[in-house]
Amino acid sequence: MHAQPKIGVVGATGAVGTVTLGLLAERGYDHVRAFASGRSAGSRIPFGTDELLVEEATPEALGVGDVDLFLFSVGTSASRELVPVASAAGAICIDKSSAYRLVDGYPLVVPEVNGGRALESLERDRIVANPNCCTIPLTCVLKPLHDEAGLGRVRVSTYQSVSGAGAQRMDTLAHEAPADHDLVMDWTWEGDESDEEAKLRAETRKILELPDLPISATCVRVPVMIGHSEAVWLELERPLTVDEATEILRNAPSVRVLDLPSFPTPAAAAGADEVLVGRIRRDTAAENGIALYLSSDNLRKGAALNAIQIAELLLEGVAAAR
Ligand SMILES: NC(=O)c1ccc[n+]([C@@H]2O[C@H](COP(=O)([O-])OP(=O)(O)OC[C@H]3O[C@@H](n4cnc5c(N)ncnc54)[C@H](OP(=O)(O)O)[C@@H]3O)[C@@H](O)[C@H]2O)c1
Missing domain, CATH: 3.40.50.720 (NAD(P)-binding Rossmann-like Domain)
Structure with a gap:
C-alpha cells in the first residue's frame, strides 16, 4: 500500500x-x-x-x-x-x-x-x-448503554430526510411548493412493515451481536433536506438513572449530548460529524425505561x-x- x-x-x-x-x-x-x-x-x-x-x-x-x-x-x-x-x-x-x-x-x-x-x-x-443511515446513529447510542445496563427491548420511530433517497429526491424537494410537502413511506413493503424497518432491526442485531434483541421500528420520510432524526424508547435489564444514562452518552465516542433548552434537530446535525442526542428522560411506560431523541447527518456519519x-x-x- x-x-x-x-x-x-x-x-x-x-x-x-x-x-x-x-x-x-x-x-x-x-x-x-x-x-x-x-x-x-x-x-x-x-x-x-x-x-x-x-x-x-x-x-x-x-x-x-x-x-x-x-x-x-x-x-x-x-x-x-x-x-x-x-x-x-x-x-x-x-x-x-x-x-x-x-x-x-x-x-x-x-x-x-x-x-x-x-x-x-x-x-x-x-x-x-x-x-443503513438510521442504523449507524442508533447503534452509536445503544452500544454504550448496552455495555453498562444491558438492552432488554428497543422501540424506535424515525423521521428521515429526503437526501436519504438520493440526489434526484433532493432536487425534487428543492423545487416543490411547500403545499406539496407531506410525510411519505417510500420503501418496499415486506408484509406489514417496510424493508427499511426490517433493515433497521436486522442490522442493529448484527452489529450489536444481539441476534434476539426485541426491536421494532416505524420509519417515515419527512420533507427535510438533510438529517435523520429518531425517537428511541429503551428498556434496560438493569436500572440506570437519567443522570447516569446522560453521563454514559456524554462519554460515548461520536456522540454529542445536548441539554434542554437545546435538543437535536436535522438542521443542527447537518454538516456535523457527531450524532446529536437529547431529550434523555425516564420512560414511565416501561420498567427501567429510558427515552431519548437523536439527529444525525445521514450523508456524513x-x-x-x-x-x-x-x-x-x-x-x-x-x-x-x-
Ligand atoms: N443517501 C443516503 O443518506 C444513503 C445513506 C446510506 C447508504 N446509502 C446508499 O448509497 C447508495 C447511493 O445512494 P445516493 O443517495 O448517493 O444515491 P444517488 O444520489 O441516486 O446517486 C447514485 C450514484 O450511483 C451512480 N450509479 C447509478 N447506477 C450506476 C451503475 N449501474 N453503475 C455505476 N454507477 C451508478 C450514479 O451515477 P450517475 O450520476 O451517472 O447516474 C450516482 O453517482 C445507495 O445504495 C444507498 O442505499 C445512501
Whole structure:
C-alpha cells in the first residue's frame, strides 16, 4: 500500500458520493478518482479546489488493479456487479448499499461500535458493508448503554430526510411548493412493515451481536433536506438513572449530548460529524425505561464519513501488517 492510497469513489456524482469527495479532500487524500454510470461519464466534478473527470464504472475499469481502496455508493444491483470485480483485483471495498450488509461472513461496521470486525475482512476478500443511515446513529447510542445496563427491548420511530433517497429526491424537494410537502413511506413493503424497518432491526442485531434483541421500528420520510432524526424508547435489564444514562452518552465516542433548552434537530446535525442526542428522560411506560431523541447527518456519519472511517481502519491494518 502506498503512503497515499489510490482511492476510487464509485457513485461519485450522487448524494453520498459528493459528500465522500468533500470529506476525502478535507482529509488531505489526493490520489482520488471519480466513477459513476455512463450517464455522467466524461463530466467534471469538484474535488477540493480542483476538479475530477468522471469515469464510467465498468467491471473492466474497476478490475484493472490500480486502485487500493474503492468507496461504493451506487445501488444494490450495481454493487453486486462491481464490488466482486474490484475485490478480485485486490482492492479494499467499502460498500454502502444493502448488497452485503446481512450476508453471513461480511462485516457490517460502525467503527465506534464494532470496528474490530472490519479487520476480519483482510483475511478474506477485503469487502466491508456500511450500515443503513438510521442504523449507524442508533447503534452509536445503544452500544454504550448496552455495555453498562444491558438492552432488554428497543422501540424506535424515525423521521428521515429526503437526501436519504438520493440526489434526484433532493432536487425534487428543492423545487416543490411547500403545499406539496407531506410525510411519505417510500420503501418496499415486506408484509406489514417496510424493508427499511426490517433493515433497521436486522442490522442493529448484527452489529450489536444481539441476534434476539426485541426491536421494532416505524420509519417515515419527512420533507427535510438533510438529517435523520429518531425517537428511541429503551428498556434496560438493569436500572440506570437519567443522570447516569446522560453521563454514559456524554462519554460515548461520536456522540454529542445536548441539554434542554437545546435538543437535536436535522438542521443542527447537518454538516456535523457527531450524532446529536437529547431529550434523555425516564420512560414511565416501561420498567427501567429510558427515552431519548437523536439527529444525525445521514450523508456524513450515516454514509460517507462512516465508510471513510472504516476504510481508515483497514488502511492502518494493512500498514501494520507490512
Ligand atoms: N443517501 C443516503 O443518506 C444513503 C445513506 C446510506 C447508504 N446509502 C446508499 O448509497 C447508495 C447511493 O445512494 P445516493 O443517495 O448517493 O444515491 P444517488 O444520489 O441516486 O446517486 C447514485 C450514484 O450511483 C451512480 N450509479 C447509478 N447506477 C450506476 C451503475 N449501474 N453503475 C455505476 N454507477 C451508478 C450514479 O451515477 P450517475 O450520476 O451517472 O447516474 C450516482 O453517482 C445507495 O445504495 C444507498 O442505499 C445512501
